[in-house]
Amino acid sequence: MEGFFLDSRRLLSGSWRAFERDVARLLVQNAFDDVRIVGGSGDRGADVLGVKNGQLWVVQCKFTSDSYPDSHAADEVVEAARFYEADRLAIASSRPFGPALNNAIERWARLGIRIEALPPATLIEMMRRSPEYPRARRNLRDYQDDCVTRLTAALRETGRGQLVLATGLGKTVVMAETTAQLMRDGIIDSGRVLVLADKRELVEQLQREFWSQLPKTIPTHLFVGGEQPTFWDGIVFATVQSVLPRLSALPDFGLVWVDEAHHIGSDSFRRVIAGIGAPMIGGATATPWRGDQFDIDVLLGQPVMKIGIDEGLRRGFLCEADYRLLADNIDWEFVRSRSKHEYSIKELNTRLLIPTRDEEAARQIADVFKREDRRSVIIFCPGVEHARTFAAMLRLYGFRSAHITGDMEPREREKTMAALRKGAINAVTTVDIFNEGVDVPDVDMLAFMRVTHSRRIFVQQLGRGLRLAPNKQKVVVLDFVSDLRRMAEVIDLQKSIAGDIERLDLSEKIVQFSDRGAGAFMLDWLMDQADLFNREGDARLGLPQFNFPVPAPPGGIQ
Structure with missing residues (x-):
């Protein structure tokens, strides 16, 4: 079955990291809270953590292309449950469970520890039954809806769009909703979107925040470090450092987003944007100032909307x-x-x-x-x-x-x-x-x-x-x-x-x-x-003059 973010393409082609993330997104899609991907060196046997109905779940993910999942997965998930103090345990796999793994699960069951089985058939059925949008999807506030409308219009008409929203006002939500709307309307050439940031941690968080706003039909991928997508349809979240040396090998993208767009004036971002040559480029930031005085409007156009801390406080x-x-x-x-x-x-x-x-x-x-x-x-x-x-x-x-x-x-x-x-x-x-x-x-x-x-x-x-x-x-x-x-x-x-x-x-x-x-x-x-x-062009915070009480004298220190 194809057409969902977790489908036969992911189960057959991986990568194992992408499989972990799609399992995590499947939990998000099914009303789990605080879903976290912890797989990697030192993960203590856990790959994904999630909370539902007040219970912490720990999931061990096993991606294999041509064999049964390792039977040690059962022991690993039990160890992870102890380390993270989890209430529920599960093993998700890209291939059906073999006799050895089933026996290991039964052995732990006899000791009173239940391990949920999530083989590929179960994952596909969960995917099919999942709601179109996750329960965590945020309803847009009036100004966010206005931002989406203006950004969409600017990208369609000029190929450029800039948004300035103070921290906490939902710039990522606006980017995700704008992307979903443009893809739903078939406006994005090739159906591929690239989202750029300058740190791996930011890229990973952007992907997770997009999940809450996207329909289950749009796959997402990471392009960071030594990992790149096995297929490119949907939305690719990438560090600029990963994209730069591989520009010539990339497919076409119809839209490029730059998160924390105050970084866009750096040499690496400008080279990537020029090399991609996407017909549409957008950016969002809470702090549109650069110490080098680069004018980000040159690349993104004038902001379609600016809402600062003052207005955010005033409007609640x-x-x-x-x-x-x-x-x-x-x-x-x-x-x-x-x-x-x-x-x-x-x-x-x-x-x-x-x-x-x-x-x-x-x-x-x-x-x-x-x-x-x-x-x-x-x-x-x-x-x-x-x-x-x-x-x-x-x-x-x-x-x-x-x-x-x-x-x-x-x-x-x-x-x-x-x-x-x-x-x-x-x-x-x-x-x-x-x-x-x-x-x-x-x-x-x-x-x-x-x-x-x-x-x-x-x-x-x-x-x-x-x-x-x-x-x-x-x-x-x-x-x-x-x-x-x-x-x-x-x-x-x-x-x-x-x-x-x-x-x-x-x-x-x-x-x-x-x-x-x-x-x-x-x-x-x-x-x-x-x-x-x-305060245009001022890259540093300068306090205004004010009459302030004189600090207390230096006490007993002479």
């Missing part, structure tokens, strides 16, 4: 931001004089950890978390080492905390993210992992332990907490800044200073933070002065 499509600036009483000149390296203040921001300051910040976070009845918090840290140590510090204050950093194994990141969504942990420390392409709508508290004046990064990180979720009225933001006079200092966050972390002993001094009443100011700034989308 983003949750309220209760933003609090907290100033400490540390005399940084004293700290510099006490530091054996005599770092500059800028260097101290990156390379110096003061344990007593972190302890007080952790206490403040814990107090607000409890007082405001928060569910989960993300803390942005200045570096990997600080993220690790601060996560440990939070555990001393009663948090179920963990760190997520770029140097972690992907499976460990996935496990930690799943635990955050499930509520098994309620605090995560990180550096930049949550800047782009991470959807954590339940997070209702943020804490900044780093100073950032990159306009794009500020909006991206703040946006992690602005998404709406059930029973979420606001996001509380605690911004721990060391000296308000440095709020306007331009700091290049993309460059880290190499070297060891120095821990400075200030144990005889007491660090205190005080809420300087910045909440109302910050909200007014976000709503009025900081209509970021109207």
Whole structure:
């Protein structure tokens, strides 16, 4: 049977990674929540995780082209269930089960462990019975419907389309709906679409988010690293780095999307777009500014719609931001004089950890978390080492905390993210992992332990907490800044200073933070002065002048 995203083409041709993803999409299509693909090195026997009716399912996927699936699949899925603490177990395969695997399943059944069998005939029947669209499909808000209409018209009439929506307003939903509509109307040449991003993690998330909006007749594929599609019909999600060296071998695409379109001015994106030569090209971004001042309108045309944080807040499509600036009483000149390296203040921001300051910040976070009845918090840290140590510090204050950093194994990141969504942990420390392409709508508290004046990064990180979720009225933001006079200092966050972390002993001094009443100011700034989308050509966040209470004197530190 053909005509569905999981059909004989996938079962016969694979690849095994694509088979795993289609099994995951089949779960999405059948009303599973929080479906996650965890297969790979260190997966502990799991390939796909999903939640339905409050139960966690773990699925072991076995793709074979000419043999029975390995009988060890039964042992592997049991091990995975133990590791992930799953309630239900299943094995999905591209070929019928053989006697050895059936015997292994029966052996575990005698021990009281039931393993669901999903051979190809069962998968095809599930596919046939699946609804046309998944239950998770989002109904478009009025502005999203308007965006789809305008994008569709622009792509059909001019071959170009640009959309600017603040984080949390659904730019991926709009891209997916626009694609589905154009494919349904037969407008896309060759029936093939290419979606480009600059990181594998973004590409994988884009594919998953598209699934919720697509009919089951449109297949999807990944083109990343050493993996490329075995057939090209439908939508291909790719990193620009994977596409660039293989331009001459690619089929024709009728539409190319560029996610996080502020990257489109880079040399690699421009070469890929020119090489593909698609008749239609579209892009979407929440932060349409580039440090190199490249005008993305040159490639994508004028935005068909721009909706910023201010309008999202005003219309109730983003949750309220209760933003609090907290100033400490540390005399940084004293700290510099006490530091054996005599770092500059800028260097101290990156390379110096003061344990007593972190302890007080952790206490403040814990107090607000409890007082405001928060569910989960993300803390942005200045570096990997600080993220690790601060996560440990939070555990001393009663948090179920963990760190997520770029140097972690992907499976460990996935496990930690799943635990955050499930509520098994309620605090995560990180550096930049949550800047782009991470959807954590339940997070209702943020804490900044780093100073950032990159306009794009500020909006991206703040946006992690602005998404709406059930029973979420606001996001509380605690911004721990060391000296308000440095709020306007331009700091290049993309460059880290190499070297060891120095821990400075200030144990005889007491660090205190005080809420300087910045909440109302910050909200007014976000709503009025900081209509970021109207400040053309400004790639950095610059705070306006304001009369602010003078920070407390430097306490007992002389």
